[in-house]
Amino acid sequence: MSTPPLFDLTGQIAIVTGTSRGLGQYFAMALAKAGADLVLTSRKRETLAPFESEIKALGRRALSLELDVRNQESIEKMVADAESAFGQIHILVNNAGMNIRKPALEVTWSDWNQVLDTNLRGTFFVAQAVGRRMIPKQYGRIVNIGSVTSIFGYAGLAPYGASRGGVRQLTMSLADDWGKHGVTVNCLAPGWFRTEQNKVLYEDKEWVEYLVERIPAKRPGEPHDLDGAIVFLASEASRYVTGQTLLVDGGITTGSTRATVAPKK
Numbered sequence: 001m002s003t004p005p006l007f008d009l010t011g012q013i014a015i016v017t018g019t020s021r022g023l024g025q026y027f028a029m030a031l032a033k034a035g036a037d038l039v040l041t042s043r044k045r046e047t048l049a050p051f052e053s054e055i056k057a058l059g060r061r062a063l064s065l066e067l068d069v070r071n072q073e074s075i076e077k078m079v080a081d082a083e084s085a086f087g088q089i090h091i092l093v094n095n096a097g098m099n100i101r102k103p104a105l106e107v108t109w110s111d112w113n114q115v116l117d118t119n120l121r122g123t124f125f126v127a128q129a130v131g132r133r134m135i136p137k138q139y140g141r142i143v144n145i146g147s148v149t150s151i152f153g154y155a156g157l158a159p160y161g162a163s164r165g166g167v168r169q170l171t172m173s174l175a176d177d178w179g180k181h182g183v184t185v186n187c188l189a190p191g192w193f194r195t196e197q198n199k200v201l202y203e204d205k206e207w208v209e210y211l212v213e214r215i216p217a218k219r220p221g222e223p224h225d226l227d228g229a230i231v232f233l234a235s236e237a238s239r240y241v242t243g244q245t246l247l248v249d250g251g252i253t254t255g256s257t258r259a260t261v262a263p264k265k
Contacts (some may be wrong), residue, residue: 006237011034013086018096020047027048039082041067069122079129092130094144104158119163138245140183175243184242191249193221
């Protein structure tokens with residue numbers, strides 16, 4: 001089945017950061033299936049080889065590049081190499097991120113800096129480097145990956161929540177700044193999806209039952225639930241959508257209080 005024209009990414013070049021594992025790979029695969037060629041990034045380039053082969057098996061071009069979003073020189077080199085290889089960058093998915101899960105009283109100065117430097121500062125400076133290439137072309141789609149924590153607060157996630165809330169605000173600021181240049185900037189905010197960052201939670205049956213009770217859709221998210229949203233925000237279908245946070249969360253942010261008793265721990 002062919003991709004509807006408004007969602008067709010054929011000929012588009014997309015950078016997806018943080019594609020060595022997790023949701024980043026699903027984002028990249030969804031874009032590739034819609035026709036995009038991919039720039040894949042990780043702090044360790046060699047970890048990308050198997051996934052690069054998967055993208056190429058679809059008949060798409062793929063380039064793996066090293067990137068540490070906490071290092072400005074690394075950011076500039078990655079973007080320059082991507083531009084040199086492909087000529088123009090049409091799409092950026094700012095996905096690279098991390099989490100340190102601790103009670104607020106136990107968070108260290110180092111913990112805070114690691115999370116904020118990766119999730120917020122890194123997101124900004126990757127967007128800035130790519131934005132410098134998009135603005136002269138008068139076209140671009142930037143998708144910053146946020147979280148349900150961009151909206152809601154959760155215990156044990158102070159640095160992470162601060163970073164993701166910051167991503168939401170950053171998205172609106174960049175959208176206002178760059179809208180006149182044909183560059184849209186939006187935030188895709190997944191709800192509760194099982195990832196490497198939170199897999200320990202899903203090993204707790206009681207916690208999962210509590211979570212599912214609070215989600216109107218009655219299940220946690222599956223990675224493919226994000227496919228339509230990422231392609232929409234990366235395509236011409238969203239050309240008049242900018243500065244928005246699109247929650248893909250099964251309805252948990254409706255404020256459902258169906259579960260009245262939380263797990264003891």
